[in-house]
Each structure stands twice: as structure tokens, then as C-alpha cells.
Amino acid sequence: MSTVASPSSPAFKVLHNHANSLARSGIYHPSVVPGVASAIATPNFLIPTSRGTIQHLTPDNVQRHVKVPGVYIGLEDFLDRSASRTQLTEASTTLRDYVSLLPQNGLPDSLIPIFLAVRRSNPVPATHANSDTNVAMATSDGFNSLPLTEFFSIVQRLKDSATVVISPLDAPTLPVSKIGGNRVKKMISRNERWSLATLKTLGAQNNVIVPVLPGLTLSYQATYLDSLITKGEEIYGKALDVNIGGISLHGLGSSFVEPFVEPELPSTAKNIELANLPAELKNGLRLNLSYLTGPHDVLRAIRNGHDILIGDWITKTTDAGFAFTFEFGNHHHQADQLQDDRQKKPISIDLWDADVFKVDLNSLKQDCTCYSCARHHRAYVTHLLSAKEMLAWTLLQIHNLHVANQFMERIQLSIKNGTFEEFVTSFTNHYAEGKFKANAGPRARGYQVKLAGNTTGKLNESPFSKNFAEPQ
Ligand SMILES: [Zn+2]
Incomplete structure (x- = not known):
């Protein structure tokens, strides 16, 4: 034994x-x-x-x-x-x-x-x-x-x-x-x-x-x-x-x-x-x-x-390609009443949206102190995404982890202070649940799909499309 x-x-x-x-x-x-x-x-x-x-x-x-x-x-x-x-x-x-x-x-x-x-x-x-x-x-x-x-x-x-x-x-x-x-x-x-x-x-x-x-x-x-x-x-x-x-x-x-x-x-x-x-x-x-x-x-x-x-x-x-913008335990959200999901704020922004972000020089999230937000702006990440540069996802991951950590720290604090339930209510009144676009990310890997019974179609599109013409 x-x-x-x-x-x-x-x-x-x-x-x-x-x-x-x-x-x-x-x-x-x-x-x-x-x-x-x-x-x-x-x-x-x-x-x-x-x-x-x-x-x-x-x-x-x-x-x-x-x-x-x-x-x-x-x-x-x-x-x-x-x-x-x-x-x-x-x-x-x-x-x-x-x-x-x-x-x-x-x-x-x-x-x-x-x-x-x-x-x-x-x-x-x-x-x-x-x-x-x-x-x-x-x-x-x-x-x-x-x-x-x-x-x-x-x-x-x-x-x-x-x-x-x-x-x-x-x-x-x-x-x-x-x-x-x-x-x-x-x-x-x-x-x-x-x-x-x-x-x-x-x-x-x-x-x-x-x-x-x-x-x-x-x-x-x-x-x-x-x-x-x-x-x-x-x-x-x-x-x-x-x-x-x-x-x-x-x-x-x-x-x-x-x-x-x-x-x-x-x-x-x-x-x-x-x-x-x-x-x-x-x-x-x-x-x-x-x-x-x-x-x-x-x-x-x-x-x-x-x-x-x-x-x-x-x-x-x-x-x-999304960056978190949500905040838990924000006193400014406490006045929010329960409303229709369409009127609520999203929890993140879609940096693929060049129409919105290609000239946006703000940090990914206002007042964020992470490495990505301290040095770069939304327009840069949008540019990196459209160029399929891996750095885009690195900067986003650093930022998203930072926001997730802050989320957890504020939850811990609110449980200690007895304000957790109040903040859950104001959070769910203020933010809509997010949904992701399928296949918007970098190359998918085998373990990311349910292999069993799913053998049709390619996991990833070819990076070179037919429209990619040779220079004349
Ligand atoms: Zn950040």
C-alpha cells in the first residue's frame, strides 16, 4: 500500500x-x-x-x-x-x-x-x-x-x-x-x-x-x-x-x-x-x-x-478575431433596466470589421492596461487580421486573458463584499450574450471539430483563391 x-x-x-x-x-x-x-x-x-x-x-x-x-x-x-x-x-x-x-x-x-x-x-x-x-x-x-x-x-x-x-x-x-x-x-x-x-x-x-x-x-x-x-x-x-x-x-x-x-x-x-x-x-x-x-x-x-x-x-x-470589451462590477451599469437583447451592449468587438475599425486609434478596450492596449490600437489589429498575421491573435489573446482575469478578480471581490448578485443583475441587464461567426479564426485543427461522422468538406479554405491572378 x-x-x-x-x-x-x-x-x-x-x-x-x-x-x-x-x-x-x-x-x-x-x-x-x-x-x-x-x-x-x-x-x-x-x-x-x-x-x-x-x-x-x-x-x-x-x-x-x-x-x-x-x-x-x-x-x-x-x-x-x-x-x-x-x-x-x-x-x-x-x-x-x-x-x-x-x-x-x-x-x-x-x-x-x-x-x-x-x-x-x-x-x-x-x-x-x-x-x-x-x-x-x-x-x-x-x-x-x-x-x-x-x-x-x-x-x-x-x-x-x-x-x-x-x-x-x-x-x-x-x-x-x-x-x-x-x-x-x-x-x-x-x-x-x-x-x-x-x-x-x-x-x-x-x-x-x-x-x-x-x-x-x-x-x-x-x-x-x-x-x-x-x-x-x-x-x-x-x-x-x-x-x-x-x-x-x-x-x-x-x-x-x-x-x-x-x-x-x-x-x-x-x-x-x-x-x-x-x-x-x-x-x-x-x-x-x-x-x-x-x-x-x-x-x-x-x-x-x-x-x-x-x-x-x-x-x-x-x-x-474578437476583443472583449465587457466589465463586471461597474457601478455605472447598475441603473440599467432589463431590456431587449438587441438594445444591450455586446461583450466584445469584431476586429475583422474593417469598415468600423480601420481608422480607429483607440485601444481595444477603454482604459485597459494590458500589453496590447498600452502599445497598439484597434486599427493595427484589424490590419494584422486582414493580412492574416499571427501577431493579431497574439495581441488579442493577451488582451482577452487580461479582461478575463479582471472579470474573475472582480467576481472574487464582490463575493467577499456581498455585492455579487447585484453585479450579476446589472451585468446581465447591460450585456447581451455573444455569438461567434463560424470559421472566422485562424486555421482549424482536427481536434476542434467533431471528427465522428463529419468527413465532408475541408476544414480550412485554401489561402490562395482562384481570383489571385498572376501579375501581367
Ligand atoms: Zn487590453
Whole structure:
């Protein structure tokens, strides 16, 4: 049996509970060894990576110009069809060194926390099925399945105690209401087996996040969680709340943590989750792994008590050539009344629109202090986009990350000050939910589309059109 490191405190600490919703602020320590990686103030986001890199940013730009609360890395990015043979596992290096994730501002104690899972965030559906021992995945050159034991040995070889390991989830592709009772039982036993194996093998070295199962009825969910806790305690003695680094949730509410219902808040609503979640898991981190479309979704998840969310919406905005212009906690918006979506302000501007921006010398967002806004103007970014210069997306990503960070900091502060709900109301009254143009971004990659059943048409248009005539 593995020996268990005893961290001096649980990985997650709630600092403030908001009075009028399930929103809470807290602090998460991603490493079982204190002080190794930067703590994450919550609510906050993780930036999904592509082969370990934050899209559009080189490691030195990440170090100098942005603040990254944490990154999400999918191991499948580094594997090929012969899963165990990969440069990552053959290199004698940590994952952090392999992907060149430098300490922020050059301070060695400001390591960016890494959350590692088998699959990338919002993964392409795999054509293989999971088995009791293997996780199906989409590798860099095709579908395959990874033995769970191989996943464990890769993580152990990477020897990085600052990495948070997200235990894989076995969920059916169909909604749970549409699958048979046997599949539900298989799903429960498989997730229990996978979560316990992950805790047992890696729990001493890494914080482990275990899934709450999407779509289950309360009684099935309770069966799963109770069994996880009972068997987990056999492994760990009585210290399970210390060794489980948190739970992962899928969806804005979840089948277990009931959605926060608007507009009337029943007096018992705040207790729904407290009554249902076992004490051992109640105070753990809640990591939302679902796809959120933007700040409106982020606010919904936070109101339902989620602590860390995936920041796909930030990179998507950058890909589309948009710059965030929204602000949370702006007192000037408080007078706004609920109005028609068409009268509301957009959360971002479309820099592709040369008619509007080609002579606009303002910064991307008024009073923004990011690197991009301090040195460049909208017209320049519009020019770079039309010239398909990669620098356009670099400047946009720096800016959009800056605005997203400010959004999270203001949310944390408003939960502390008790003004969160007021600001959510004024935010949703002032801003319309954004929508992106399809394929407006840089070259699409295979993992960005649902591969299964989608083989018609090209992902990217040819950069050279037929109208591109030879000079006479
Ligand atoms: Zn800016």
C-alpha cells in the first residue's frame, strides 16, 4: 500500500460564502507539497492548451505579458496510436519543462498550476468504447484507448507534485435517461473503479479530482459517492477529504448540485447541495469541465457554487478575431433596466470589421492596461487580421486573458463584499450574450471539430483563391 503524504491543510479552503446564492470564494493549493505551485484564488478559470501550449502565445509571452491562473492539459495530445511510445514519456523531464511552462514574472515560486487529464477539454467523441481497464481517446494520429495503468505510470514518471490529476470519466454518449439500467450500473462501477485506482496510485503524489457523474438520479449518485468514500477511507484511513483534491462537474448546475433557480430563491435552496453532498466532499474544490460559451455562462456556473471553470470561451473569442470589451462590477451599469437583447451592449468587438475599425486609434478596450492596449490600437489589429498575421491573435489573446482575469478578480471581490448578485443583475441587464461567426479564426485543427461522422468538406479554405491572378 502506498504511503500517504499528509498535507498540513486540505487543498481547498472556502473563504466567503455569498448570502443570496451558492457562489463562494476560496483558495486552492494545487500541490500536495506546500509552496510549489501558485495557489489559485477562486472563482477562476483554467486555460485549455493545445499540445501543452496556450494558443497564440509563446512561453516567453506567457511569462511576461499575461497572468494564467492554471492550464488544462490533455495527455491524448502527446500520444500516438502506439499509446505508450511517446516523446513525452521517453524524455526524462517533468511535464512542466516539456511544455516550457515558465514561472510567471520569472519568480520560481510562481509556477502556473497544471491540471492533467487523459482527454482534452471538450474532447472529440472517441470511436472506441471505454473498457474497465482502458480509456478511449483521440490521439495525435487517430483513435486509440489508453490503459489506465499506463496513464498512471506516465504521471509517475513525470514526477511533478504540482500537477493536479483529473481522474477520467466514463459517461455514455447518450443522455442517462435514454440508456438502460445495466449501462448505468456499469457506469457507476467503472467510475468508482477508475477514481479509486487514481486516488490509490497517485493520491500521495498529486491532488486528484474525481468526477460527480453527469445525469444520474440522486439515489444512483449517492450510491456512487458513498461507495467512493467508504472504499476510499479503507485506502486512506479517515483522511479522505484531504486526499481528494476536489470533484469535477459536468454542466452548469449538475445532477447533484441542484441548479440555482431564478428569480425566486426558495428559502431552502441554499441547503440543497449542503444536504445532499456527503460531508467528505462538501468542502472540496468544484471543477466545472463543461463547455461554457462566455461570461454569462461563467456567472451561471459560479452562482451554482462552481469554483474553477474551463476558459475555452477566452481562446474561442481570440480565434474569432474578437476583443472583449465587457466589465463586471461597474457601478455605472447598475441603473440599467432589463431590456431587449438587441438594445444591450455586446461583450466584445469584431476586429475583422474593417469598415468600423480601420481608422480607429483607440485601444481595444477603454482604459485597459494590458500589453496590447498600452502599445497598439484597434486599427493595427484589424490590419494584422486582414493580412492574416499571427501577431493579431497574439495581441488579442493577451488582451482577452487580461479582461478575463479582471472579470474573475472582480467576481472574487464582490463575493467577499456581498455585492455579487447585484453585479450579476446589472451585468446581465447591460450585456447581451455573444455569438461567434463560424470559421472566422485562424486555421482549424482536427481536434476542434467533431471528427465522428463529419468527413465532408475541408476544414480550412485554401489561402490562395482562384481570383489571385498572376501579375501581367
Ligand atoms: Zn487590453
